[in-house]
Amino acid sequence: MKNNMNYSKLLNNYSRYPVEPVKGKGAYLYDSSGKEYIDFLCGIAVTSFGHNHPEITSAVIKQIESFWHVSNLFTSTPQENLAQKLSKQSGLDYVFFSNSGTESIEASIKFARKWGQGRNEIISTHGGFHGRTYGSLSATGQYKFWEGFEPFVPGFTHVPYNDLEAVKNSINKNTVAVLIETIQGEGGVNVASTDYLKGLRKLCSDKNILLIIDEVQTGMGRTGKFFSYIHHGIVPDIVATAKGIANGLPLGATICSKEVADCIKPGNHGSTFGGNPVAIAAANKVVDLLDEKLLNKIEQLGNTLMKSIKDLNLYAIKDIRGKGLIIGVEFINGISCKEIAKKLLEEGFLVGTSGDSVLRILPPFIITEIEISKFISALKKAVTDVSKKEN
Numbered sequence: 001m002k003n004n005m006n007y008s009k010l011l012n013n014y015s016r017y018p019v020e021p022v023k024g025k026g027a028y029l030y031d032s033s034g035k036e037y038i039d040f041l042c043g044i045a046v047t048s049f050g051h052n053h054p055e056i057t058s059a060v061i062k063q064i065e066s067f068w069h070v071s072n073l074f075t076s077t078p079q080e081n082l083a084q085k086l087s088k089q090s091g092l093d094y095v096f097f098s099n100s101g102t103e104s105i106e107a108s109i110k111f112a113r114k115w116g117q118g119r120n121e122i123i124s125t126h127g128g129f130h131g132r133t134y135g136s137l138s139a140t141g142q143y144k145f146w147e148g149f150e151p152f153v154p155g156f157t158h159v160p161y162n163d164l165e166a167v168k169n170s171i172n173k174n175t176v177a178v179l180i181e182t183i184q185g186e187g188g189v190n191v192a193s194t195d196y197l198k199g200l201r202k203l204c205s206d207k208n209i210l211l212i213i214d215e216v217q218t219g220m221g222r223t224g225k226f227f228s229y230i231h232h233g234i235v236p237d238i239v240a241t242a243k244g245i246a247n248g249l250p251l252g253a254t255i256c257s258k259e260v261a262d263c264i265k266p267g268n269h270g271s272t273f274g275g276n277p278v279a280i281a282a283a284n285k286v287v288d289l290l291d292e293k294l295l296n297k298i299e300q301l302g303n304t305l306m307k308s309i310k311d312l313n314l315y316a317i318k319d320i321r322g323k324g325l326i327i328g329v330e331f332i333n334g335i336s337c338k339e340i341a342k343k344l345l346e347e348g349f350l351v352g353t354s355g356d357s358v359l360r361i362l363p364p365f366i367i368t369e370i371e372i373s374k375f376i377s378a379l380k381k382a383v384t385d386v387s388k389k390e391n
């Protein structure tokens with residue numbers, strides 16, 4: 001593995017783990033030395049069905065052996081089928097396919113503004129993360145991602161998360177939409193309350209404002225429902241999703257109500273690669289596999305994982321939060337989650353981090369109770385070792 005800057009020609013925009021996966025199978029990855037890792041990161045909430053899933057792989061191979069790309073100028077039954085399934089699961093009407101989370105947010109912003117007929121201001125939240133392209137970045141309420149990239153797209157206001165009054169007070173005659181994550185993944189696995197989300201739904205309806213939910217990280221079963229807003233008994237006007245939708249192939253989807261969709265005409269928006277046949281083949285299989293039984297299992301595995309971490313009763317752990325298989329573990333001041341992640345890596349477990357204090361745990365839906373219990377032992381050891389070192 002040669003990833004130092006003296007050798008590498010790759011742009012230095014990622015802090016990479018010192019591991020090179022060369023093979024994957026189910027919940028396991030193997031590096032070039034043959035070391036085994038249990039994947040509690042899933043490529044950041046992407047490979048939810050694990051690596052080399054037999055049914056998804058064979059759906060992809062079948063499509064690859066036929067054709068890879070023809071463009072969105074042609075009719076596509078697999079795209080139609082996937083759109084039907086996403087419409088049914090979301091409670092919404094029409095779907096636009098792109099290639100990534102940030103693009104699914106860009107489309108949401110454009111569709112909302114088109115619907116708004118001149119109204120163009122969007123309210124989003126502090127700690128939110130919506131992507132790296134200019135519209136999504138302008139909506140992102142974490143200024144550490146902004147530095148040096150000014151000026152931003154005008155028309156975005158950021159307010160505190162989980163604070164309905166703050167949204168109310170920011171609405172003006174130009175406001176067209178509120179954009180929100182039900183769980184802020186990148187921002188530290190901060191969970192929105194049902195009261196807040198129901199309040200936002202009502203507020204948006206009363207004020208004739210669109211509610212856009214960013215389900216890029218929380219969608220596609222991750223929380224134990226197909227989309228996480230289903231837990232709260234609400235339906236937004238626009239949903240953006242990506243990440244887990246095609247188990248690792250690039251695909252984004254923006255799903256919207258008929259009223260929003262009616263404003264979009266041919267030529268208003270598009271993407272050369274969006275809804276690529278190979279990614280669509282994977283996504284159709286992912287959606288078929290995500291049945292009620294599996295969704296219940298995800299919720300139950302999440303409860304087991306969360307309870308097992310709580311039961312460790314470790315002083316260094318300040319808070320444990322999340323839903324289903326997106327779990328954040330926040331550490332007290334002075335305990336670096338990056339150090340914990342490094343220790344876990346040595347023990348053969350991949351995890352993510354949010355900022356300096358929150359460990360982000362995103363295992364695949366195929367994880368077993370045995371693998372969870374191995375992870376819990378490794379976490380206990382990692383936290384104990386790092387706590388000793390820091391004291």
Ligand SMILES: Cc1ncc(COP(=O)(O)O)c(C=O)c1O
Nearest residue numbers: 100101102129130131185216217
């Ligand atoms: C909630 C949320 N929205 C949008 C994005 C951007 O997705 P992508 O990296 O696929 O552009 C992310 C990525 O982490 C995300 O977590």
